Amino acid sequence: MELVFGLEMMEVDRSRNIYTLIKKLNLRGNEGPSEEGGLPKSGFLMVLLGIIFMKGNHAPGEEVWEFLSVLGVYTGRKHCIFGEPRKLITKDLVQKKYLKYRQVPNGDPPHYEFLWGPRACVEINKMKVLEVLAKIHDTVPTSFPVLHAEALRDQVERAGLRGTARAPTMAEASAPSRAKSYSSSHI
Structure with missing residues (x-):
């Protein structure tokens, strides 16, 4: 359930066998990449982003479709959960800006590649x-040393960006502000 839907089952009450589903992936917006009234497809998106990440942050379309066929998801064949995968991936997820799908320059014959979209870059960390990739391979993230190092760099960069975004706010808060006293007189 976690890999496909981004959901995890947690036990609430052991004595009465009560469980709840928790959204494992916290994407912004309306359930992230889900269809209206359908199941969340966050786990599927994470698998796609994982393929792209493993291929150096840009994955040839042929390799993405080949990998998905191993999972039983075929282009042109309606899937019971995802619907038509080509539409889901190249239209819906691209339109929601989770993925980029572009033609590779100077390709003869023309071919396409997938990249992380701007929304994925903001909402999802490597x-x-x-x-997710480690779970698919039944291992731990450090089993992929190059990817793990890149993911750690991504975390440091994100923390640095958050820190610089907070710094001016903290400095302004510690300094006396005329605007603050001015606005308080107008409340």
């Missing part, structure tokens, strides 16, 4: 994707 360590989370690496954890």
Whole structure:
């Protein structure tokens, strides 16, 4: 359930066998990449982002479709959960900006590649994707040393960006502000 839907089952009450489903992937927006009234497809997105991450952050379309066929997801064949995968991937996830799908320059014959979209870059960190990849391979993230190092760099960069975004706010808060006293007189 976690890999396909991004859900995890947690035990709430052991004595009465009560469980709850928890959204494992916290994407912004309306359930991230899900269809109206359908099941969340966050886990499927994480698998796609994992393929792209493993291929150096840009994955040839042929290799993505080949990998998905191993999972029983075929282009042109409606899947019971995902619907038509080509539409889901190249239209829906691209339109929601989770993926980029572009023609490779100077390709003869023309071929396409997948990249992380701008929304995925903001909402999803590489360590989370690496954890999903590790689960697929029944191992731990450090089993992929190059990817693990890149995921750690991604975490440091994200922490640095958050730190610089907070720094001016903290400095402004510690300094006396005329605007603050001015606005308080107008409340």
